Amino acid sequence: MEQLDFITKLLGIKDQNIKIDNLFDGSTHKEIMARLDYDAPPCPQMAKYDFQKPSKIPYLETAGYKTLIRLKKRRFRCKNCGKMAVAETSLVQKNHQIAAAVKQKIAQLLIEKQVMTDIAHRLSISTSTVIRKFKEFKFETNWQRL
The missing domain is CATH 1.10.10 (Arc Repressor Mutant, subunit A)
Structure with a gap:
């Protein structure tokens, strides 16, 4: 686990809600499997929806290899109005990849x-x-x- 924390520091990822699950070394690139998970937003009926939307985020080169972050973002759904919300991070802007x-x-x-x-x-x-x-x-x- 300590090694995965080192990877976030090396990449400059400051968001504490991003947890790295795995790291794949390909012959041409590196893939980082991560998830973004935190408590539901302040809406009283907002709850975790059992669905994580994966997104491919190109990142800067690391050790001469192209780097791709596969980030799973948690979705939230309000039980009353049915409104959906996707977890947000400082790594990417909202609705951007x-x-x-x-x-x-x-x-x-x-x-x-x-x-x-x-x-x-x-x-x-x-x-x-x-x-x-x-x-x-x-x-x-x-x-x-x-």
């Missing part, structure tokens, strides 16, 4: 003027994701100097 650390790396590589297809290949994401991140940048023209 790309880690915040990967998005920061995309921004860093775009600033270093790397080719978009090369960034996508290096981080195991689509080129469209890199383009969307590029469009978030704001370029303002300084009319005082022209």
Whole structure:
């Protein structure tokens, strides 16, 4: 168990609710099997729903290998209204599947003027994701100097 805690520290995962179950070493990549589980939200009738939705989260390279986190997120359901909620973490934004650390790396590589297809290949994401991140940048023209 101590070794699995070391993995979370090595990857920079600060969420205490993420528990690593297993680690698979493939020939081309590493897969980390983890689960996100915590008590139900404050709704009085909200209870754990016996279903965990797995999601594939690409992560930064570790020891030269591409890393993929298979995170099982717990679902919650209200007994009165039937409202569903999915467990949230700081690792990824709500309704997203790309880690915040990967998005920061995309921004860093775009600033270093790397080719978009090369960034996508290096981080195991689509080129469209890199383009969307590029469009978030704001370029303002300084009319005082022209």
